[in-house]
Amino acid sequence: MIIGSLLLLGLFKFPLWNIMLGAPQYPQPLGMDIYIQGIQGVEEFDIQNIDGINHYIGMKPIPKVEEMWEFDVFPKVIGLMVALGVIIGILGFLGKVSYKWFLGWFIVMSILGLLGMYDFNLWLIEYGTDLDPKAIMKLENPDGTPMTYKPPLIGYQKMLNFDVDSWPGAGAYMILTGMLLTVVAFFVGKKEYKKEYN
C-alpha cells in the first residue's frame, strides 16, 4: 500500500502522457510530454515548432503552466493522495484501520483518474476544435463540415500530413502499477483479516 501510493510520486518526474507528431518534413517527429505540472517538448524546441505549425490551421498555442488550472491543482491532488495512501498504509500495517480503507483509496484514486482523463479529453477537444476564425488554412471534411484537429486521447490517428501517436507515458504506467499494488494490498489485508478472525 505504501509503495503503491509512493509510486504516484513518479508523476512529478515522468510524463503522464506523450503525443508524437511525425510528418514527411519531420522524419524525427516533434513531441510533447504532458506532466501533471505542465507540458514540455520532447526536444528543446518542439513546443515552439508545434505551435509554429499549428498556427496555419488556427490552433491556439499549447498552454503554458499558468494558463491551465490543472497544472496547479493536479500536483496538489496527487500529493494529497500520496500522503493519504502512506498514512492509510502505515495505520493499516499497525492494524489501526481496516484493509477496506485500501480499497477506498483505490476507488477514490480511480474516480480521480477518470475525472483527469475526462478533463484531458475536454482539453484535447477544445484545443483541436476551437480554431481561430482567421486561420490561414480552413479545411473541410468530405461532408462539408469544418475540419477539426483533436488528437486522439489514446492511439494513432492520421491528421493531414501528420501521423499522431498519443500514448500513456512512464508516469501513467507508474500510477497504474501503484494502484494495482493497492488492490493487491487490499486482498493481502483481507486474507490476513480472515486468517485472524476465522
Add this chain to the structure above:
Amino acid sequence: MKKSINILISAIMVAGLVSCNDGGTKKSKSGSQGGLATNAAERVYVAPGEHDEFYGFMSGGFSGQLGVYGLPSGRLLKVLPVFSQNPENGWGYTEETKPMLNTSFGFVPWDDSHHPDISQTEGVLDGRWIFINGNNTPRIARIGLESFKTEEIIEIPNSAGNHSSSFITENTEYVVAGTRFSVPVPQKDMSINEYKGNFKGALTFIKVDQESGRMNIKFQLMMPGFNYDLSHPGRDKSHGWFFFTTYNTEEAHSLLEVNASQNDKDFIAAVNWKKIEEYVNNGGGKKVPAKYAHNVLDEHTHTATSTMIDEVLTVDPLEVPGAVYFLPTPKSPHGCDVDPTGEYIIGNGKLSADLTVHSFTKMLDAIENKKFDGEAYGIPILNFEDILAGVVKQPGLGPLHTEFDGKGNAYTTFFISSEVVKWKVGTWEVLDRQPVFYSVGHGMIPGGNSRKPFGKYFVALNKITKDRYLPTGPELTQSAQLFDITGDKMELLLDFPTIGEPHYAAAIPAEMVAPKSRKIFKLAENKHKYAVLDNSDVRVERDGKEVHIYMNMIRSHFNPDNIEGVKVGDKVYFHITNHEQDFDVPHGFAVIGANNAEMLIMPGATETLVWEPKQVGVWPFYCTDFCSALHQEMQGYVRVSPADSDIELSWTLGED
C-alpha cells in the same frame, strides 16, 4: 527486392555467365574492369535516405571554397565558402562576414584553395576542425566541423604563393604554411635580377589553441630563396620534425620551366620545429615589422572581426644550430609524404622516373655523424647515399603525391603517365597500377596522411577531364575517381565531377563528425548587436543617412513588412534575425536592386545586408528559401521617397 535482384545479378556474374559487358561496341575506358563486370555499382550505391560512410573534403581550387562530398557515392553535400564571396548565402557580402575576407591588401574576394587537412590528436583524425590554405593572397582558414562554417582566417606575411600549406602536426600543435614563391623580406623596390641570395622563403608555424582552435603565428623560419612546394609533418617517431620539398634551388627568376630544372637534385628541407619552438620560448628570434590580418567569426555574435597585426617573430635558421638540414632529392620533388610510422619520407621527384625514399633513422644518424655533402647558405646538406632508404624503380612518369593505407602499402599518383601505382613500403616493389582519367594530381585515402589511415578507398583528383562526361562546351568540371583498395588490386568504382579544381582532399569516417553536426543556433544565445529577440524590439532607426532596420522573420512573415520614410541616397541596413528554432528552416532575404547579393539566415542567427536605394518608389523584398506552404506570401515593401522628403520613418506588420 532491388537488393535481391542485384545479388542475383552479381551471383550470375561470379558464375562467369556474363563475361563481356561492352558488347564490342565501345572500348572500355575504365581500365581492366568494366563497371558492370564487377558489382561496382552496388558498392558505391547509397540507397535513398541512407548516409555515406565518409565525409570527403575536396579543396575547391580556383573556386576558393571547400567541396564536401559523401564517399563512396561521390554526392556533393555542400559547397562550403571559405576564401571567395558566395552570393548563394551572402558569405563575404553581409556586414557580418565581410571582415573574414579582409587582408593587408584590403578586401580580397577570391582565392585559390589547395590543401585541406583535418585536425589530429596523437596522429589520428579527431574531426574538430579542418584547415585549408589560400594560395594567392597567403591565408590559412580554420573551419569548425560542428557548424561547417569558416570560423577564422589568418593572413601570412612575408609569403607569396602559400602552397606548402596547410599541414598540421600530429596533435594539431601547429598548422604550417610555407611559401612557394620567395620574395624580398621585407618587401621593397629592387631589381628582379637581384633575386639570387636576396629573396627569402618564409616557413610559418601557426600555433593552434586546443580549446578554441584560435590561430596565431608563433614564428617564421626565414629560409634561402628556393620554392617551397609541399610539406608534411613527421609523425610518431619523427614527430617534432617537418619536411618541405623545394624546387628552383637554382634560384632562377625567369623561364623557370627550363632554368629551375637544371639541378640534378633539389632538397627536402627537414626542420626540427621542436628545437626552434624551444629557442623561441627562451626569447630567441627577432620581431620584425609586418602587416597581416587576423579574422575571427564569433559564433554568438554571428559577426566577424578583422584585426591588423603589425609585427611577426622571425627566426634565422643559422641561429639555431641543428634545427634545419637539407636532404638531396632528385629532380624538383613535388609532394613530400611521410608514412604512418614516421620512418619514411617520400620525395615525389616530378621530373624523375624513380621515387626516392629517405629514412628518418638514417637521417638522424647522418646528422649525428656529420655525414654532410656541403652546405647551402650555411645549412648542412646531408649525404644522399647515407640517408637513402630505397628507390621505387621506374614506377611511372611524373610522380606527384603519395598516400598510405595503413597496411604497409603506398599509393603514388603519376601525372604524366596518368596512373596510380601501389607499392610496398620497405621492399619498394610495385604491386599494382591502374590508369586514371586523366592526369591525376593529388590522391587521397581517408586519414591517408595520418598515423591511422582508414584504407578502404583511394580518390584520384584528376586535372584533365576531356571525354569523361557529357560535353559542356570548352569549360569542363574536374573529375575525381574512386577506387576500392581493400583487395590486392585497386578497383575503379566511380567517376564523379568536382567543383573548382580540387588539389588535395581529406576524408574522415562520418560517425566522427555527423553526430555533433549543429542543427540550429540557439536564439537565446544570440549576442548580435542588432539582433531582435523580442517582437517589442522591432524598430527602424535613422542615423543621418544611415537607416537601421531591426527586423525578424519566422514562418511566414517578416516583422516589420511595411516600412516607410526611407529616402533616395540612404544607406539601409537590414539587420534580420531568424526566429526559427527548427532544423533546416533557414529563411532568405533579397531586395530589388541590391548591388551585393542575397543572404541566407540560419535559425537563431542574425545577418545584415546593405541596400542603397537609388530610385523613388515602393520596392519589394522577399524570402528566397522556400520555407513553408506560405513562402510565396513571405514578402514586404519599402517605400523610398525623394531625398528631400519629410516623411517620418514608420514600420508595421499586419495593419490595414
